[in-house]
Amino acid sequence: MRNLLMKVNYDGTNYDGFQTQPKGNTIQDRLEQAIFHLTGEELKIIASGRTDAGVHAYGQPFNFVTSSQIPLERWCLALNARLPQDIVVTEAREVPLSFHSRRGAKRKTYRYTISANRFPDPFQRRWQLHHPVKLDISAMQQGLIHILGTHDFTSFASRKSTKTSHVRTIFEAHMEIDRTMCRSDSTDQGVIHTYITGSGFLQHMVRIIMGTLINVGEGKFQADEVAGILAACDRAAAGPTAMASGLALWSVEYDDQTNG
Amino acid sequence: MRNLLMKVNYDGTNYDGFQTQPKGNTIQDRLEQAIFHLTGEELKIIASGRTDAGVHAYGQPFNFVTSSQIPLERWCLALNARLPQDIVVTEAREVPLSFHSRRGAKRKTYRYTISANRFPDPFQRRWQLHHPVKLDISAMQQGLIHILGTHDFTSFASRKSTKTSHVRTIFEAHMEIDRTMCRSDSTDQGVIHTYITGSGFLQHMVRIIMGTLINVGEGKFQADEVAGILAACDRAAAGPTAMASGLALWSVEYDDQTNG
Numbered sequence: 001m002r003n004l005l006m007k008v009n010y011d012g013t014n015y016d017g018f019q020t021q022p023k024g025n026t027i028q029d030r031l032e033q034a035i036f037h038l039t040g041e042e043l044k045i046i047a048s049g050r051t052d053a054g055v056h057a058y059g060q061p062f063n064f065v066t067s068s069q070i071p072l073e074r075w076c077l078a079l080n081a082r083l084p085q086d087i088v089v090t091e092a093r094e095v096p097l098s099f100h101s102r103r104g105a106k107r108k109t110y111r112y113t114i115s116a117n118r119f120p121d122p123f124q125r126r127w128q129l130h131h132p133v134k135l136d137i138s139a140m141q142q143g144l145i146h147i148l149g150t151h152d153f154t155s156f157a158s159r160k161s162t163k164t165s166h167v168r169t170i171f172e173a174h175m176e177i178d179r180t181m182c183r184s185d186s187t188d189q190g191v192i193h194t195y196i197t198g199s200g201f202l203q204h205m206v207r208i209i210m211g212t213l214i215n216v217g218e219g220k221f222q223a224d225e226v227a228g229i230l231a232a233c234d235r236a237a238a239g240p241t242a243m244a245s246g247l248a249l250w251s252v253e254y255d256d257q258t259n260g
Numbered sequence: 261m262r263n264l265l266m267k268v269n270y271d272g273t274n275y276d277g278f279q280t281q282p283k284g285n286t287i288q289d290r291l292e293q294a295i296f297h298l299t300g301e302e303l304k305i306i307a308s309g310r311t312d313a314g315v316h317a318y319g320q321p322f323n324f325v326t327s328s329q330i331p332l333e334r335w336c337l338a339l340n341a342r343l344p345q346d347i348v349v350t351e352a353r354e355v356p357l358s359f360h361s362r363r364g365a366k367r368k369t370y371r372y373t374i375s376a377n378r379f380p381d382p383f384q385r386r387w388q389l390h391h392p393v394k395l396d397i398s399a400m401q402q403g404l405i406h407i408l409g410t411h412d413f414t415s416f417a418s419r420k421s422t423k424t425s426h427v428r429t430i431f432e433a434h435m436e437i438d439r440t441m442c443r444s445d446s447t448d449q450g451v452i453h454t455y456i457t458g459s460g461f462l463q464h465m466v467r468i469i470m471g472t473l474i475n476v477g478e479g480k481f482q483a484d485e486v487a488g489i490l491a492a493c494d495r496a497a498a499g500p501t502a503m504a505s506g507l508a509l510w511s512v513e514y515d516d517q518t519n520g
Contacts, residue, residue: 011382056383076379086382090443119336122271122346123316123387183350 001067004075005095007059011086012246013126018051018060019135027051029089034082039068048101048252049108052204054244056127058111059090061252063101104254107171109197110206111250112242113215116189121181128191129210129246135189137177142223143216144194145232146174147209154233156209157202158241166233169204172197195250204241212239246250261327264335265355267319271346273386273505278311278320287311287347291322294342299328308361308512309368312464316387318371319350321512323361364514366469367431370466371456371510372502374474376449377442388451389470389506395449395477397437402483403476404433404454407469407488414493416469417462418501426466426493432457457509464501472499 008031016024020032031045039108047062070078075092113128115121116137120130148154150169157166173196182188194213196206212229215221219238221229229237268291276284280292286485291305307322330338332478343349373388376397407416410429417426433456440475442448454473458465472489475481481489481499489497 009379009382080379085385088379088382090379119340119350120345122269122348125345127383142322194501234303 001065001097001178003063003065003095003097003099004072005061005063005093005099005101006075006079006089006212007061007091009058009088009090010056011126012051012056014056014070014086017053017055018047018049018057024244027057028062030083030087031079031089034079035064035066037082037226038078039066039070039181040097041066041068046101046175048105049201049249052207052244052247053248056245056248058248058250059252060249061100061101061105061254063095065097069206101252105200105252106255107197107199107253108201109172109195109250109252110201111212111248112194112206113246113248114192114194114210116192117182118187127245128250129243131214131220134187135192135214136219137175137189137192137217139214139219140192140217141175141221143213143221143226144175144196144209145247146226147196148173148234151230152233153202153205153230155229155235156205156212158204158208159235161203163202166202168201169199170196171199207239207242207244208240210242210246214242215239261325261357263323263325263355263357263359264332265321265323265351265353265359265361266335266339266349267321267351268317269319269348269350270313270317271351271386272311272316274346275313276302277313277315278307278309278317283430287317290343291339291349294339295324295326297342298338299326301326301328306361308365309461309509311454312467312504312507313507316505316508318508318510319512320509321361321365321368321514324356325357325360345413359429361512365460366515367457367459367513368461369432369455369510369512370461370472371508372454372456372466373506373508374452374454376468378447378454379452381441384451387505387508389503391474391477393478394447395452396475397435397449397452397477399479399483400452400473400477401435403473403481403486404435404456404469406435406484406486407456411490412460412493413465413490415489415495415498416465416472417463417495417497418468419462423462426462428461429459429472430456431459466502466507467502468498468500470502474502475499 018027020028045064079089115128156168177190179190278287280288305324339349414426430432437450439450
């Protein structure tokens, strides 16, 4: 038996999220079907985490134990031949049987993308939130700093969260502004990528942080009010849940031995 | 009456090209329908050129004469509200009544995109040709140089071309290699964007040039053979027609007065 760690990129637009659910069309279902077609094994894969419906991923790790003798270097092509075009397995390697891609994850990074250009980009629209109204990006960056560190993130968690603790640690958070598609004669503000790295994330956490920061950018909140929203431990204090399509799981890091 | 010059970006994946055709679902049809819904005018727009089925465009100019009094600054939003999400009008301005977006075009640039990474990119697959087999990019760049200048491009034109002259001038041509999505531990060669600027292009011309250069990259032709293929004035001498999805109209330039 071998424990295989793989990475998958997917355009989540047409899926009900990663994790299998009743009547759902999920990334996990498609991966397990592809493995079944390839090996005849009906198995359950373990993912580094869930993503919501419509959320994307770059290099999301997952692992499973298989008795298949297929050589490592053939897995990616063989699975991709059995997967829809919007799901692509990009890496496969053997890890110790004790490795568990969810429990072993030490740091996760999500990226949220807002287009603050005047018109939507027909090529990127499926993975951007289009926000054509002027944003105070500097204020958003100031607001983002308040989420760094260890906090109770109840204000930034779905009310449906079933976790017993809402304490999480955010290690890093920053924004990058891509102005390559801006037209010089316009009010285009660029494409804003926000990267947030933490120990773990509650349901909707990045999307509620982003909805709140957009409110800061619009002037509905002051940047420093983010600290008070966090302290309130009340979902009603924060801004709206930003739409799923702007969100992508960007990377998952493990300890050195199995570092993805 | 005003002559309006506009620019449109479109993801051509789901369309039968730009120009209206019987039973076709074309970009031109959608633009004319949107104008009709907005103004009640049944008019024909003039485009800077055609694109084939599945080809994309960034800022393709088109113009039309209208009696509508809608202020200039409102046209883009008003048309976009009446267009599908994969077609976006990004600019509108008034030009002299004599302006004709096809006849006035002095230089056109097309971009062709090849992903030479090992695995397809689920986010970019609709506007890339995925070519995972090793390419000699340096040889392709040498081959590309041979198309510069004024030549009879019969070897690089569809056999269905109805043009009386196949002489065209290529002003500039170069490749840019984007390695941002390459994984360090792999055989990824990057995403190759080829930009070709000319006085005009024959049907399938860029795609046949690219199919020929891919053959050069694969070692099926030597780079210097491109000169002989051009001199042959025979479509059979060149390589295959590369798939439409990798192609985008990138820019169209006019004389200074009406410069897009």
